[in-house]
Amino acid sequence: MSFTASVITAKDWGAKPPKQWSEITRPQYIIIHHTATPNPPNDASKGTLTGAKEFAKSVQKAHMDGFGWVDSGHNFLNTTTGFLLEGRQGSLAAIVQGRSVRSAHAGNTKGNESPGIENEGTFTTYQMKVLQWNSLVELCASICSSCKISPDNIRGHRDFSPTQCPGDWLYSQLPRLRNEVRQRIDASVEDYLREGSTGTKVKELQQLLKAKGFNPGPIDGIFGSGTVQAVVSFQKFNGLKADGVVGPATWQALSVVPVLPESPPATLSLIDTYKYYRGLPHQDQAIAWLQGQVSKQVLEEFSQKWRDTPSQPFLPLQLGAVSPEVKQLQQRLQQQGLNPGVADGIFGAGTQAAVIAFQKAKGISADGIVGEKTWTTLNLS
Numbered sequence: 001m002s003f004t005a006s007v008i009t010a011k012d013w014g015a016k017p018p019k020q021w022s023e024i025t026r027p028q029y030i031i032i033h034h035t036a037t038p039n040p041p042n043d044a045s046k047g048t049l050t051g052a053k054e055f056a057k058s059v060q061k062a063h064m065d066g067f068g069w070v071d072s073g074h075n076f077l078n079t080t081t082g083f084l085l086e087g088r089q090g091s092l093a094a095i096v097q098g099r100s101v102r103s104a105h106a107g108n109t110k111g112n113e114s115p116g117i118e119n120e121g122t123f124t125t126y127q128m129k130v131l132q133w134n135s136l137v138e139l140c141a142s143i144c145s146s147c148k149i150s151p152d153n154i155r156g157h158r159d160f161s162p163t164q165c166p167g168d169w170l171y172s173q174l175p176r177l178r179n180e181v182r183q184r185i186d187a188s189v190e191d192y193l194r195e196g197s198t199g200t201k202v203k204e205l206q207q208l209l210k211a212k213g214f215n216p217g218p219i220d221g222i223f224g225s226g227t228v229q230a231v232v233s234f235q236k237f238n239g240l241k242a243d244g245v246v247g248p249a250t251w252q253a254l255s256v257v258p259v260l261p262e263s264p265p266a267t268l269s270l271i272d273t274y275k276y277y278r279g280l281p282h283q284d285q286a287i288a289w290l291q292g293q294v295s296k297q298v299l300e301e302f303s304q305k306w307r308d309t310p311s312q313p314f315l316p317l318q319l320g321a322v323s324p325e326v327k328q329l330q331q332r333l334q335q336q337g338l339n340p341g342v343a344d345g346i347f348g349a350g351t352q353a354a355v356i357a358f359q360k361a362k363g364i365s366a367d368g369i370v371g372e373k374t375w376t377t378l379n380l381s
């Protein structure tokens with residue numbers, strides 16, 4: 001359901017402007033009060049619309065002039081015949097958006113982040129009449145729906161600070177209120193998690209956040225400020241409404257399983273190894289290890305077949321050649337303990353003799369010409 005309660009805005013009942021606009025909050029609770037003013041027939045509002053507006057004005061005056069507050073302390077007022085009036089200005093607009101405004105009804109900083117409903121009367125033993133009760137149910141159901149607050153979180157003022165409010169009788173009716181609200185709202189509201197939620201579902205949420213790289217703090221099943229931050233970051237990152245409330249869209253995004261690289265099969269082919277390890281930090285070690293398992297002969301054959309052919313256009317080198325590669329050849333021959341003469345880049349008789357000696361030693365056809373096989377063997381030796 002949407003916000004269906006009919007609330008008279010502060011502007012419409014002629015409120016004085018606030019001395020200061022109140023900050024927007026993320027409400028967790030709905031807090032129930034009574035005004036501790038006379039019950040019918042001596043009620044302040046006299047059960048009329050005009051009387052309701054006058055009563056709202058007198059409460060605002062008492063709060064601003066008497067207590068020095070910036071505006072009315074409560075967020076909503078419910079009169080004896082069920083007229084609903086906005087209290088602290090900005091409350092209605094914020095609630096419709098799933099938020100509240102900081103108020104001054106709970107006597108407790110945390111409680112003041114949640115909307116407080118003042119019910120006209122004194123409900124110590126006096127029982128609320130049906131019109132007022134129905135408005136209270138409707139307002140609570142509207143707030144629960146728009147702010148995704150579980151009806152379990154409808155509380156009494158005395159749950160937040162030492163007070164008799166909202167009176168023993170009204171306090172005793174909170175379980176009934178919760179039940180009636182629960183029947184009016186979409187069942188899915190119960191599935192929403194938010195700051196203050198607890199239990200295994202919260203733990204599951206924290207585990208999912210952590211697995212996605214968002215740190216919710218301890219995985220303790222308590223939706224605290226760390227979890228709120230992690231949820232908000234996750235929502236921003238995923239292009240969701242970043243309200244810190246976990247509903248179906250956020251759950252769905254959390255449950256998306258990332259595509260992980262396929263596990264290597266039990267028996268690897270070389271091509272699997274290449275594909276799987278490519279780009280990983282230990283790629284070089286993996287390939288180097290594998291190479292160490294392959295015989296030199298196989299590697300030589302591999303090199304000759306696949307590596308050198310297109311990449312060594314200066315081959316073959318033979319008697320009479322003059323080039324930097326000849327110098328390189330001479331240096332390699334020297335490193336092999338052979339004597340090609342001075343490494344001057346000129347393929348003379350001395351170099352040819354050294355090449356022949358090398359080819360003989362390696363079992364390569366001893367023609368004195370440095371082709372693919374000789375070059376590769378020399379460079380791998």
Ligand SMILES: [Zn+2]
Pocket residue numbers: 032033034105157163165166
């Ligand atoms: Zn109270």
